[in-house]
Amino acid sequence: RTPPIDFAVVGQQKCGTSTLWANLVVNPAILAYGDKKETFAFNGDRVIVPPRCTIPLETYIKPAEQQRAAAKRPVLIGDFTATHFACSCCPGIFKLLNPKLKVIVMLRDPIYRAHSRFVEQVQMKKLGNRGYRQPNGTEVGFNASRGFAAYVHWALPQLEGCVQRNEAGEDSPLGRYLRMQCYMFDHIFGFSMYDVFLENYFRHFPDNQVLVAYMEDMAEDPLGVIRKIEKHLGLPPFAYDKSVGSAVFNAHGGYGWRNASASTDHAGLEWVSTGPADEDKGALAEAIERLRAFFMPSMKRLFAWADEGRIAQVPAAWRSVYGRSALDLLLGGSDPDAEQEDVTQPERRGQASSPG
Numbered sequence: 001r002t003p004p005i006d007f008a009v010v011g012q013q014k015c016g017t018s019t020l021w022a023n024l025v026v027n028p029a030i031l032a033y034g035d036k037k038e039t040f041a042f043n044g045d046r047v048i049v050p051p052r053c054t055i056p057l058e059t060y061i062k063p064a065e066q067q068r069a070a071a072k073r074p075v076l077i078g079d080f081t082a083t084h085f086a087c088s089c090c091p092g093i094f095k096l097l098n099p100k101l102k103v104i105v106m107l108r109d110p111i112y113r114a115h116s117r118f119v120e121q122v123q124m125k126k127l128g129n130r131g132y133r134q135p136n137g138t139e140v141g142f143n144a145s146r147g148f149a150a151y152v153h154w155a156l157p158q159l160e161g162c163v164q165r166n167e168a169g170e171d172s173p174l175g176r177y178l179r180m181q182c183y184m185f186d187h188i189f190g191f192s193m194y195d196v197f198l199e200n201y202f203r204h205f206p207d208n209q210v211l212v213a214y215m216e217d218m219a220e221d222p223l224g225v226i227r228k229i230e231k232h233l234g235l236p237p238f239a240y241d242k243s244v245g246s247a248v249f250n251a252h253g254g255y256g257w258r259n260a261s262a263s264t265d266h267a268g269l270e271w272v273s274t275g276p277a278d279e280d281k282g283a284l285a286e287a288i289e290r291l292r293a294f295f296m297p298s299m300k301r302l303f304a305w306a307d308e309g310r311i312a313q314v315p316a317a318w319r320s321v322y323g324r325s326a327l328d329l330l331l332g333g334s335d336p337d338a339e340q341e342d343v344t345q346p347e348r349r350g351q352a353s354s355p356g
């Protein structure tokens with residue numbers, strides 16, 4: 001039996017997956033499952049615990065088989081649901097569906113990703129509410145008008161508390177699973193804990209079936225990223241239109257998977273204000289420093305995997321932001337190779353512009 005899907009772009013949510021989808025589906029050798037971006041087949045948009053891995057798989061397999069037959073040409077079918085990354089049971093289901101599945105993970109600076117999701121959820125008036133038929137996530141009860149910095153202080157203690165409570169399991173499979181669930185309850189910060197979710201995929205798939213790409217690289221060299229993906233999928237290079245990379249999809253100010261903004265007038269790495277509370281630069285700087293410390297251990301694991309060749313080399317800016325703690329700097333002195341960025345000034349990070 002031919003597996004229903006050949007590849008899956010599993011996320012991460014808010015890391016440029018819509019742009020990737022819009023660019024890739026131009027290639028006649030590629031079909032998006034169901035001809036749409038998100039299937040949400042095994043995980044929803046927000047806090048879904050447990051995710052939907054118990055759906056009758058037949059309902060997923062049959063439409064894919066029909067789509068393949070209807071194509072009347074050899075195609076690779078891919079599921080582009082960006083929330084399948086932060087999903088405890090998804091890799092297991094995918095492995096069942098296709099043990100040779102090619103997995104693609106797109107990542108982005110974790111603070112920018114979190115901020116992008118925060119802005120989107122505030123603008124869509126969803127932040128702070130409980131999703132339909134979903135359990136209480138970390139955000140529930142938070143008054144979104146209090147701004148990003150306040151959300152950091154609201155959410156991080158909850159995440160840290162959850163992880164601490166479950167640290168007794170240490171490295172046991174149960175301990176790891178419980179800690180992953182902590183992060184699944186917060187689609188703002190928890191979903192940026194990339195190492196935990198990547199490790200979950202590595203537990204089910206060999207390294208060479210998992211390609212990790214970066215939004216920062218896509219912003220700089222879109223065709224370069226597409227070529228890497230084609231290679232990963234075993235496809236020859238396709239002659240894309242010159243317009244590839246000239247648009248950014250699903251960006252703030254123009255949400256929608258099919259909604260394109262010109263990349264010349266829109267930088268994806270942009271710090272956006274959601275209201276008066278976000279104008280307090282001191283509070284923002286303190287919150288960002290807290291986030292940097294929060295993500296640092298996770299990011300250092302990614303750096304180690306990149307150095308071991310398990311994943312592609314991370315964007316250089318990540319190392320200067322997350323590579324060294326204040327203590328490292330104090331004890332180790334300055335690193336002449338690492339350009340130190342002042343992460344307390346969000347407008348100086350990447351191509352960010354000043355809040356407000």
Ligand SMILES: Nc1ncnc2c1ncn2[C@@H]1O[C@H](COP(=O)(O)OS(=O)(=O)O)[C@@H](OP(=O)(O)O)[C@H]1O
Pocket residue numbers: 012013014015016017018019082116117120215218219247248249250251252257263267268269270
């Ligand atoms: N090429 C390129 N360069 C820079 N930035 C880019 C690019 N492509 C996508 N983006 C930014 O990615 C964010 C949308 O990510 P997703 O499409 O994965 O979002 S979603 O999960 O489908 O909701 C969204 O970020 P924000 O605008 O900060 O919200 C996009 O602007």
